[in-house]
Amino acid sequence: PVLLSAALLLIMDRSFGTSFFLSDIFIQGEVLHYQGGSPVLFEHLFWFLGHPEVYIVLLPALGITSEVMSTNARKPIFGYRAMVASILAIAFLSTIVWGHHMFISGMNPFLGSVFTFTTLLIAIPSAVKAFNYITTLWKGNLQLNPAMLFSIGLVSTFITGGLTGIILGDSTLDINVHDTYFVVAHFHLVMGISALYGLFAGVYHWFPKMFKRMMNKNLGYVHFWITAICAYGVFFPMHFVGMAGVPRRYYENTAFPMFDELTDVNVLITVFALIAGLAQLVFLYNFISSIFYGKPTEQNPWKSNTLEWTAPIEHLHGNWEGKIPEVHRWAYDYSKTQDNGEYVIPGQDFVPQNIPLQQDEEELNH
Ligand SMILES: [Cu+2]
Incomplete structure (x- = not known):
């Protein structure tokens, strides 16, 4: 609006x-007859949309990562309530930080310090999420399938991209690298690559549910490793290009001889970008060919707790035949043991949400 x-x-x-x-x-x-308007007002209105918008892209990817990571670490997501609260906190804070895009737009420096404060506050829920993802992995029985690798990749780029956000959110530091390739590198790592990794994690994870077939795992590994190496190959050196002063949004920089020595780095970045692009063709091939020729899936290929995996493989109107299943427990009862050390369901390290609670379990604290 x-x-x-x-x-x-x-x-x-x-x-x-x-x-x-x-x-x-x-x-x-x-x-001219124009009087009293302010071009900076347009920037305010634009970034009042623009900043929350990047979180609209990123937050669903963070949610997907929580699901995929918990399932494939065979552990409950660590600090579930803190994770939910952090997403809500990030969503709220994202609406009061837009001014950090305008530190050199002629905004009052005092107002800049206010936006610096609100922006740096976002580091807190972001750090909570990063630590909780890592703690979820800690001592887990990790299933390193492509979905899980992309989820771990997201945590990596969320941290490496997020750290430079602390520099750019601080007006005194931002002014030095504003509108340079440093910003491009920060932004694409934390929001572009992280969001894409979350998207890939979701596709690899829920593909069997959508198409009743599995994607090819080995092609998934090829896709992940080439993408992960090339994403850092593109954006890690780009920070230095930005710190050297190369401005963003320029068609070419050949008019500035002082940037000539950075040409090699830019060529390197371009090569990594092209290879990363080619790797996406592997994904595209895997996705389309698996729809028709993939290995038929079992009911619950990732041994997941969530309800969608209890629905029959055949797609039905309303998803389930007859009565809709009842939810008795949260979605994260992985590797849950009883007092005697046995799994709740013997020989199975997960308890789907539609399994009734046992009385002795109710005392166990989630
Ligand atoms: Cu922003």
Whole structure:
């Protein structure tokens, strides 16, 4: 709604002579009729959309990662309540930090310090999530299938990309690298690559549910490792290109001889980017060919607790035949043992959500 309003005001400025975003304008001594508007106001309205939008892309990927990681670590997600609270905190904070995109737009420096404060607050729930993901892996019985590898990859890029967010969120540090390739590297690692990894994790994980067949695991490994190595190959050196001062959004930099010595690094980045792009063809081939020729799946290939894996493989209207299953427990009863050290269901390290609670279990604290 805010961006739409901004666009409507912009149309009024361009077509109907208003001055929402246009301040007093003089052209060759002639005074145009525009008066009192502010171009910075447009930036405010744009980034009021723009910042929360990157979290709209990232937060679902974080949720997918929690599910995939818990299932494949055969452990409950660590600090479940803290994980949920962190997602809510990030979602809320994302609406009051937009000014960190505008530290050099002519904004009042005091207002900049306020946006620095709210922006750096996001480091807290983000760190909670990173630590809890790692603690979920700790001493888990890790099943390193492609979905799990992409989830772990997400945690890696979420941390490496997030750390430079602390630099860019601080107005005094941001001013030095604002609008350089440092920002491009930060942003694409933490939001672009992380969100893509979450998307890939979700596709590899739920593909059997969608198409009743498995994707090829080995092609999944090829896809992951080439993508993971090339993603860092592209964005790690890019930080240094940015710190050397190369601006973003320029068609080419050949007019600036001082950047000539960075050409080799840019060529290296381009080569990694091309290889990363080719690796996505492996994924595309795997995805399409597996729809038709993949190994038929069993009911619950990842031995998951969540309800979708209790639905019959044949897709039915309403998902289940007859009565809809009842949920008796949370989704994370992996490797759960009784007092005598036995698994709750003997010989099976997971308890699906539709298995009734036993009385002695109710005392056990989740
Ligand atoms: Cu932002």
